[in-house]
Amino acid sequence: xxxxxxxxxxxxxxxxxxxxxxxxxxxxxxxxxxxxxxxxxxxxxxxxxxxxxxxxxxxxxxxxxxxxxxxxxxxxxxxxxxxxxxxxxxxxxxxxxxxxxxxxxxxxxxxxxxxxxxxxxxxxxxxxxxxxxxxxxxxxxxxxxxxxxxxxxxxxxxxxxxxxxxxxxxxxxxxxxxxxxxxxxxxxxxxxxxxxxxxxxxxxxxxxxxxxxxxxxxxxxxxxxxxxxxxxxxxxxxxxxxxxxxxxxxxxxxxxxxxxxxxxxxxxxxxxxxxxxxxxxxxxxxxxxxxxxxxxxxxxxxxxxxxxxxxxxxxxxxxxxxxxxxxxxxxxxxxxxxxxxxxxxxxxxxxxxxxxxxxxxxxxxxxxxxxxxxxxxxxxxxxxxxxxxxxxxxxxxxxxxxxxxxxxxxxxxxxxxxxxxxxxxxxxxxxxxxxxxxxxxxxxxxxxxxxxxxxxxxxxxxxxxxxxxxxxxxxxxxxxxxxxxxxxxxxxxxxxxxxxxxxxxxxxxxxxxxxxxxxxxxxxxxxxxxxxxxxxxxxxxxxxxxxxxxxxxxxxxxxxxxxxxxxxxxxxxxxxxxxxxxxxxxxxxxxxxxxxxxxxxxxxxxxxxxxxxxxxxxxxxxxxxxxxxxxxxxxxxxxxxxxxxxxxxxxxxxxxxxxxxxxxxxxxxxxxxxxxxxxxxxxxxxxxxxxxxxxxxxxxxxxxxxxxxxxxxxxxxxxxxxxxxxxxxxxxxxxxxxxxxxxxxxxxxxxxxxxxxxxxxxxxxxxxxxxxxxxxxxxxxxxxxxxxxxxxxxxxxxxxxxxxxxxxxxxxxxxxxxxxxxxxxxxxxxxxxxxxxxxxxxxxxxxxxxxxxxxxxxxxxxxxxxxxxxxxxxxxxxxxxxxxxxxxxxxxxxxxxxxxxxxxxxxxx
Numbered sequence: 064x065x066x067x068x069x070x071x072x073x074x075x076x077x078x079x080x081x082x083x084x085x086x087x088x089x090x091x092x093x094x095x096x097x098x099x100x101x102x103x104x105x106x107x108x109x110x111x112x113x114x115x116x117x118x119x120x121x122x123x124x125x126x127x128x129x130x131x132x133x134x135x136x137x138x139x140x141x142x143x144x145x146x147x148x149x150x151x152x153x154x155x156x157x158x159x160x161x162x163x164x165x166x167x168x169x170x171x172x173x174x175x176x177x178x179x180x181x182x183x184x185x186x187x188x189x190x191x192x193x194x195x196x197x198x199x200x201x202x203x204x205x206x207x208x209x210x211x212x213x214x215x216x217x218x219x220x221x222x223x224x225x226x227x228x229x230x231x232x233x234x235x236x237x238x239x240x241x242x243x244x245x246x247x248x249x250x251x252x253x254x255x256x257x258x259x260x261x262x263x264x265x266x267x268x269x270x271x272x273x274x275x276x277x278x279x280x281x282x283x284x285x286x287x288x289x290x291x292x293x294x295x296x297x298x299x300x301x302x303x304x305x306x307x308x309x310x311x312x313x314x315x316x317x318x319x320x321x322x323x324x325x326x327x328x329x330x331x332x333x334x335x336x337x338x339x340x341x342x343x344x345x346x347x348x349x350x351x352x353x354x355x356x357x358x359x360x361x362x363x364x365x366x367x368x369x370x371x372x373x374x375x376x377x378x379x380x381x382x383x384x385x386x387x388x389x390x391x392x393x394x395x396x397x398x399x400x401x402x403x404x405x406x407x408x409x410x411x412x413x414x415x416x417x418x419x420x421x422x423x424x425x426x427x428x429x430x431x432x433x434x435x436x437x438x439x440x441x442x443x444x445x446x447x448x449x450x451x452x453x454x455x456x457x458x459x460x461x462x463x464x465x466x467x468x469x470x471x472x473x474x475x476x477x478x479x480x481x482x483x484x485x486x487x488x489x490x491x492x493x494x495x496x497x498x499x500x501x502x503x504x505x506x507x508x509x510x511x512x513x514x515x516x517x518x519x520x521x522x523x524x525x526x527x528x529x530x531x532x533x534x535x536x537x538x539x540x541x542x543x544x545x546x547x548x549x550x551x552x553x554x555x556x557x558x559x560x561x562x563x564x565x566x567x568x569x570x571x572x573x574x575x576x577x578x579x580x581x582x583x584x585x586x587x588x589x590x591x592x593x594x595x596x597x598x599x600x601x602x603x604x605x606x607x608x609x610x611x612x613x614x615x616x617x618x619x620x621x622x623x624x625x626x627x628x629x630x631x632x633x634x635x636x637x638x639x640x641x642x643x644x645x646x647x648x649x650x651x652x653x654x655x656x657x658x659x660x661x662x663x664x665x666x667x668x669x670x671x672x673x674x675x676x677x678x679x680x681x682x683x684x685x686x687x688x689x690x691x692x693x694x695x696x697x698x699x700x701x702x703x704x705x706x707x708x709x710x711x712x713x714x715x716x717x718x719x720x721x722x723x724x725x726x727x728x729x730x731x732x733x734x735x736x737x738x739x740x741x742x743x744x745x746x747x748x749x750x751x752x753x754x755x756x757x758x759x760x761x762x763x764x765x766x767x768x769x770x771x772x773x774x775x776x777x778x779x780x781x782x783x784x785x786x787x788x789x790x791x792x793x794x795x796x797x798x799x800x801x802x803x804x805x806x807x808x809x810x811x812x813x814x815x816x817x818x819x820x821x822x823x824x825x826x827x828x829x830x831x832x833x834x835x836x837x838x839x840x841x842x843x844x845x846x847x848x849x850x851x852x853x854x855x856x857x858x859x860x861x862x863x864x865x866x867x868x869x870x871x872x873x874x875x876x877x878x879x880x881x882x883x884x885x886x887x888x889x890x891x892x893x894x895x896x897x898x899x900x901x902x903x904x905x906x907x908x909x910x911x912x913x914x915x916x917x918x919x920x921x922x923x924x925x926x927x928x929x930x931x932x933x934x935x936x937x938x939x940x941x942x943x944x945x946x947x948x949x950x951x952x953x954x955x956x957x958x959x960x961x962x963x964x965x966x967x968x969x970x971x972x
Contacts (some may be wrong), residue, residue, distance in 0.1 A: 067091070070306045071098045081145045082298040085153050092147045095303055099145060106145040107133040112152040113765070115656070120283035122643050127283065128193055128208040128251070134293075135163055135209065135249050156284045157293040162253040165209075168216070169245035172224045174203065181260045183252030183279055188873045191232050194251040194280075199872055200905045206232065209249035217905070236902050252279050253291070338875070342392035342400055343371060344827040348379060349403030349410025350392055356383070356874060358865065362934075364958070365910070367865035367881075374402040383865060384858065384917055386878075386885040390829035400824065413825045418834050420822060425838035432627070435479040440604045441580040443474035443506045451501050454530065455494065457636060463491050466630035467498045470608060473628055474503070474581075480606040483587075486632030489761045492610045493523070495632070496583055497530055499608060504536050504563045508580030512566040515586050517542040517707045518714065522732055523585070524566045531564070541567035543704055544711075581606045612757070642756055642766035646744070646786050649771045654740060655688045657769055658720065661738035667713070668720040669739040669758055673746065675700055675724060681742070682722055697723035725751060732758070737766045744770035744786060745778055752786075854944050856924045857931035862958045864914040870904050884918060893918050909958075916962040923969035934961055941968075 075081070075098060084106075086092045092108040099106035110126040120127065130152065137144050138160040166182055168174065179196050180186070184205065187195040190213050196205040201220065206213035215237055217226040227243040230236060255263070263279060263286050279286075343353040351371035358367050359380065368380040369389060381389065392400055403410045448467070452459060459467075466484060473480040486492045500510050512527075514520045524540035531538060539553045539562045556562040560577030587609035647653055661668050672681045675698045682694055695709055695718040713721050714733050721736070725747070737759045744752060752770065760766020770786060772778065778786070823831045871877045884896045897915050900907055924932060930942045936956050941949040953964040 065094065066308075067303060067306075068094055068098055070308055071095055071303065072102070074301075074306045075099070075102055075104065080143065080299050081301055083146045083148055083153075083295075083300040084303055085148055085150055085300065086303045088149050088151070091303055092149055095147050099147075104145065105140075105142050106147055107136060108147045109133050109149065109152050111149040112155060114155070116155075117285050119281045119645070120285075121281045122645060124194065124280065131158065131163065131249060131251075132209050134158055135165070138163055139165075156287045158253060158284075158287065159291055159293055162255065162287075162291050163250060164254040165247040165249050166254070167245060167247050168224060168227070170224055170227065174216070174218060174222050174224055176203070179205065179248075181257065182248070182250035182254055184248075185251075185278075185280065189235070189876055200870060202903075202905055204230070204903075205248065207246065207248045208251050209247070212238065214243065214246055215902075230902075234899075236899055252283060253287075342827075344390050344392045344830050345371065345379070345381065346388045346414075346830065347411070348373070348405060349413075350400045350827065351379065351402055353389075353391075354378075356878070362859060362861035364861040365863045365865065367914075372402075374404040377405050379405060382858070383881055384885055384914075384921055385855070386881050388855075390827060390833075393828040394824045400827075410826075414830070414834070417822045417826050417831065418838070421831075421835045422838045425835060425842055429839065429842040432481065435481065435603070438479055438604050439477060440479040440606055441506075441508055442477045443471070443503055443508070443580065443606075445471055445475060446502055446505055448498050448502055450534065451498050451530070454533075459494070460491065460632070460634040460636055462486075462630075462632045462634045463495055463636075466495050466632060469628065469630050470495070470499050471502060474499070474606055479604060480608070481627040482606075482608050483627055483629045484608060484610045484632070485612070485629065486610075487612055487635075487757075489635070489757070490632040491636050492585075492612075492632060493526070494636075495630075496585075496608070496610065497527060499581070500527070500564060500583070501531060501534065501536070503581045503606075504531075505534075506580075507578070509557070509560065509562070509576050509578050510564045510581045510583065511571055511574070511576070511579060512564060512583045513571060513585065514566065514568060517544070517568060518710050519585065519732065520567050521711065522714070527564070527566065536563050537561060538564045538566070541565065541570050543707060579605055581608060584609045587611050642760040642768050644756065644768045644770070646770045646772070648775055649742070649773055651684075651688055653769070654685075654771075657738055657740060657767065658685075658689060658692070661767070662719060664764075665735070666738065666764070667716070667718070667733065667736040669736055669755075670720055670722045671725055671739065671741040671755060672722060673724050673743060678722065678724070685720070685722065693717070693719045695721050695723075697721060697726060699724065699726060725755065732761060734761060734764075737764050738769075739767070740769045740771065742771050743773070745772045854925070854928070854930065856921055856929050858917060858920065858924075859931060859933040860917070860961065861934055861936075862913055862917065862962065863910045864917045865910050866900075866914055867908050867910045870900070870908055870911055884915070887918060887922065890919055890922060893922070913958055913962060916966065920962070920965050920969065923966070927969060927972055929969075932965060937961075939965060 084095055086095055089108070089111045092111075096106055096108050110129050112123065112126050112130065114120070114123060133146060134157070137146050166178060176198055184194055184196045186197060188197055190197050190204040190206050193206050193208045193210075195213075196203065198204075201218045201222075203216040203218060204213055205216070212229040213232055215228050215230045216224055219225055227246060229238045229240050229243065231238055260279075263282070266286060267278065267282055339353060339355045341353045342350060344350055348371075351373045354370040354372050356367055357370050357380070358365055360366075367383040369383060369386060371379045371381065371389075373379060394400060448471075470480070470482055470484070473482055484492055484495060496512075500512075503510050512523060514523060520540050520542045524538065528538045537556075539556065541550060541553060545553070553562065553565070554574055557565050558575045558577060565571050565574065582605055584607070658668050670681075670685065672678055674681075678696060678698060682696060685692060685694060695713050697706055697710065701709075709718075710721070712718065714735075716735065739755060739759045741747070741752065741755060747755075756766075756768040759768060772786070826834070866877050866880060868874075868877070871880065880896070880900070884893070887893050887896065893915055897907070900911065920932065928944050930944045932942075933940045934953070937953045939951045939953060939961065941951070943949075949968075951964060951968050953961045
């Protein structure tokens with residue numbers, strides 16, 4: 064217990080009431096909260112809100128929600144609660160009790176949707192985050208900021224509440240919990256009268272076009288009047304540092320207060336999978352442009368189609384039940400593809416060529432894996448690793464503990480392990496590796512740690528050495544700055560077994576080892592198969608642990624699981640905080656302020672400018688703003704050794720700002736650089752921007768990321784949408800939320816270990832991965848055992864079948880449901896989709912029910928080898944791929960009878 068805690072302990076034992084305790088920061092706040100908890104006095108610690116006056120508040124929504132929830136408990140609880148408020152937060156306007164009144168909803172109430180907007184909730188179409196709502200088909204989904212889960216409210220036609228139930232933001236399905244009679248919805252901003260709400264909207268509308276405020280959420284606290292603010296005159300407010308000195312010394316055990324953090328649940332609903340204007344790949348017809356959904360009559364039945372434009376302004380309509388044949392085109396290089404011409408067969412030739420190459424790659428991977436299964440490898444016995452955990456200085460996440468256990472289990476099996484550890488930037492992959500290194504070395508073996516860059520080698524060496532050296536472990540590292548003499552000595556030490564752990568770039572692949580048991584590869588997607596297999600060839604009986612921040616494509620996960628074991632880190636460590644993300648028009652005042660803000664807290668800055676020709680001019684512009692700024696320039700034309708040497712100097716604090724092209728996208732981890740400014744952000748891909756943002760906020764210091772663009776008005780709708788997605792998904796672990804298919808491109812074909820950018824560009828990344836999965840699956844299951852590839856089926860039925868816009872109004876949500884429904888592999892999958900639709904949208908209408916039946920017919924027909932099914936009134940004609948034919952009759956011409964007749968016949972054959 065420190066002196067301030069002693070003072071507070073004595074003060075609180077003699078003081079009956081403390082409304083507000085102002086502390087310097089969150090660290091002091093946690094110290095103070097330890098004393099309150101020891102004395103069993105209720106207290107709430109507010110987050111540290113470090114914002115400039117009149118700043119756009121949208122990036123700070125989670126902190127604001129926490130502040131509002133804390134004030135609500137303070138105002139409306141029967142218990143006396145003390146608010147512990149960091150001074151940075153206390154200096155901003157804070158809400159009064161009168162504008163924090165919750166909106167109460169009960170069974171039988173008449174709901175007014177506009178009241179939700181009035182208290183700051185945003186209509187989003189699909190509800191995944193706090194502060195959002197969605198209203199459709201007499202059903203309201205809402206995620207109160209004061210609730211762990213969102214609620215689904217069923218309404219009568221008169222808007223009377225008939226049912227309230229919790230649902231999962233991940234699956235979007237109702238939970239098994241009991242029906243709720245009433246809920247209190249805390250304002251996402253403030254509880255305002257209609258008149259006051261309209262006043263604020265008018266105020267926002269009258270602001271200049273360049274104003275950062277687009278809605279009440281962004282304007283937030285700044286519009287509050289004096290009578291709507293926390294009245295400090297009648298509150299007992301004390302400052303932690305000014306509490307009188309204690310005359311006595313106290314010493315007792317205090318309970319740790321864990322860092323508060325938002326638990327981010329990742330939804331499995333992926334919106335914006337296909338957006339009008341996107342390039343799209345059809346498995347047979349090739350690359351075209353997606354022009355949206357359209358309804359057309361077929362044989363008298365209304366159906367929905369995907370409209371695709373090809374070269375020569377030719378169009379193709381694809382029945383929606385064949386959506387699984389389409390994927391969004393993603394290149395390996397960000398280049399714009401050439402549209403295919405219908406009927407010319409060019410795409411078929413290209414895809415066959417790619418498939419042949421992928422077969423060779425898949426064969427190489429599978430053979431290598433099979434050979435490893437037959438080899439004996441060192442058995443790493445499980446030992447006590449608690450000393451490592453105890454000296455870490457933080458609590459491990461459940462994911463880290465699980466990953467460590469899984470890897471240690473694999474190491475003990477006696478044959479070579481091949482394990483992939485995946486986790487977003489800063490989620491603790493290195494900490495997992497340290498535990499594994501300790502276990503292997505303490506079992507009497509050596510470890511090699513392969514990294515892609517010199518700087519990363521030095522950083523890993525420094526951090527791992529500080530953790531393991533005290534346990535008698537000898538560590539060395541090799542990079543381009545190590546002298547030839549030192550290199551020879553290190554090489555000899557590794558060969559003789561005097562060095563337990565060697566860290567370095569590809570140079571270490573040529574080393575001879577005394578007793579090597581484990582190779583760890585960091586950022587493994589940056590190494591080719593040949594580089595990775597080189598050390599395995601020389602030491603075929605070693606274990607392999609690969610680490611990557613690149614998410615595995617959904618389609619490849621199951622195929623890879625036949626070849627290697629996989630662990631995922633999906634929860635951020637307690638001390639990690641998100642990166643504040645801002646999307647701004649280029650403004651020198653904002654740039655200057657952002658740089659100064661970072662320098663004042665003793666940090667450094669990255670400035671990304673992707674034009675080598677103009678980079679010197681940009682340096683002059685920055686020096687005009689801040690003449691004393693020490694700037695390092697980095698780009699691909701600077702000699703690599705010079706650049707590496709200077710970046711090491713930057714890491715050691717000799718420069719204030721690194722002005723560079725996007726070469727720092729990966730492999731540069733500088734804990735003291737926590738602000739990044741990206742000039743011309745609209746010219747980068749979303750994956751590149753996410754990766755660049757990952758350079759900052761990697762420790763316990765908050766990171767700031769600014770995306771600058773020249774002109775909002777000139778942005779295309781797609782660019783605007785994707786940049787906004789980055790701004791809004793700034794929380795930890797948001798990699799999967801940010802259009803998973805975009806992030807998958809990091810490293811392109813290198814998931815298979817080969818540089819395949821040309822082949823990826825030919826067919827698009829998603830189709831490339833599907834083909835790779837097919838080839839791996841064929842080889843791992845065995846050609847003799849694998850079913851013949853099911854031929855597609857053509858349905859020519861006079862049936863109305865589609866998900867109606869009356870049931871699901873938003874096209875993007877319909878597309879998302881279509882995408883999952885049409886990729887269903889069995890009748891159970893269709894049943895799950897049907898239950899989800901009923902759960903989310905209520906009673907299904909006839910076209911939607913019939914669309915699901917069409918999918919059931921498609922699944923059963925493909926299994927039976929049916930080529931096409933056609934009806935003429937009651938007569939139904941069925942042709943098989945083997946040439947056989949069938950003719951059946953429906954009892955009536957009604958759609959439901961025709962569908963029922965076909966389904967029953969298919970189930971019976």
